[in-house]
Amino acid sequence: METTYTPKKNMYLLFAALIIIGIIAIITGFLTDTERTWSNILLNNYYFITIAIGATLFYSLQYITNSGWSALIQRVPMSLGAFLPVGAVLMLLMYFGLPQVYEWAQPGITETDKLIAHKAPFLNVPFFMIRLVFYFALFLSAAWVLRKYAKLEDENADLKYHKKSRYYAQVFIFVAAIFFSFASKDWLMTIDSHWYSTLFGFRNMVLSMYYGSAAVILMVLFLRSQGYFAKVNDAHFHDLARYIFRFSIVFGYLWFMQFLILWYANIPELTVYYYPRFLGDWQTLFYVELFINFVIPFVVMMSDDLGKKPKVLLAISTLLMIGLWISIFVQIMPGAYGPMKFGFIEIGMWLGYAGLFLGATFMALSKFSLVPKNHPYLEESIHHHI
């Protein structure tokens, strides 16, 4: 069994090519439509930060629940969190585009808009940036500590590192649960600055784990096709498939609850968010989002046997990656940009970010032993069966 992952050289060339496509897309975007480009930068930042946070949450959850089955693949969710520092830098660059995306950041808006003036003590540019730095400081330090103890555990066979990992997994879950909710509210909800939903932050935080686990499945399947992870069997896939199944129900529930209450109350300040999405240009995407993220995974994963088939998992996880994009697209674009436009800028920038994300992930993955060497549950995981 191979113990360390050695990436092929042309893979990094591919990622470099993807990043170049992304840079070209950003340049064309800035030359044609600045507002759309800044909105897309925010979209892609949030997309990949969601996956990174979600995967690290997945990793932490395995520790606090004392899960044995996942010890074999636990380096995959850990490496998926490696994008976080890159995401932090890219998110800091949003400073230059704040007025393009956020209505409240436009100079002089507080004089004409009473509601924004009322919210100004919280929604102002310096405080927004302070919060952004604070969130990332917490996420990065918690994720860094987790990685440090994983590395130490590989070097010395000592149970105390496992216990430390377990302790800091609790810290990470606590930090991400509170501050990723707030971050989602800060970065996405304030785009429609007149509107608010108390469920919004919670929804985005919980669903980050949905897409995090989908990304974990894709990575495990990719590594297995490369000849690693020979010990990963049906039962592991089945357990991973259950994550998708359960979170699809959570998605359906939270999506509908946010919508139903605002629809029923029918208060103009609140329905303003759903008006373009439910009745305007975005109507199709609004339903497509629900269909891809809830209906298809729910119906397919209901069958026990289908969840064990790698091909089905591959299809569903790929679909979920598209579903996450549509979900964030529908959350950002109607408020930040307006009309629905989809073209080279969107695709190219997503490809560029994907190159960056995969590059960071594979670099982190090749630094560690692919299978944890001294994990106490490793044997249990290798013999996992249901």
Next chain:
Amino acid sequence: MAYKHIIAKFKEEAVLLKALTKMQQEKVTLVDIYGPFATHDILRKFTRESKLPYASIIYGLLSLTGIFGLMYYTSVIDYPINYGGKPYFSFPPMVVIMFLVTILGTTILSVLTFHGRSMVFPGKPTKIIDTDVTDDTFYMVVDQNYNPEEIKGWLQESGADEVFEKEF
């Protein structure tokens, strides 16, 4: 309807597994296996096809269409009331009720089907295989088939602690 069954008693699950393999090689009809805990190897070998999940899906769809039909009938056809200018047929508030009634209908109908199919009902006389059946012992209940003596011999051979016949 009582007729004789062959019952083999085992202390070790490994021995039971050996006997089970032998029985399946000889294509003997098994009735049931009792044990103090769930054993994956036994579950994997001694599987039974159940059509209950398919029945549940049908019940679920029936409940879904049934409750939708009822709500549509009451709120649109029979007694339309204008609530704050919303259309008579408004789907979103129906979803929660449809969800709950689907679960309720599916559960109740599935439970009834399961009990009907496995002949379990209140007041049914208890079927006791042996006094140790709730203890730390494994039991394999085998149908008489056409060669009861031969089956008993195989069970003895594979290491059963005790082989006896019981009518139930």
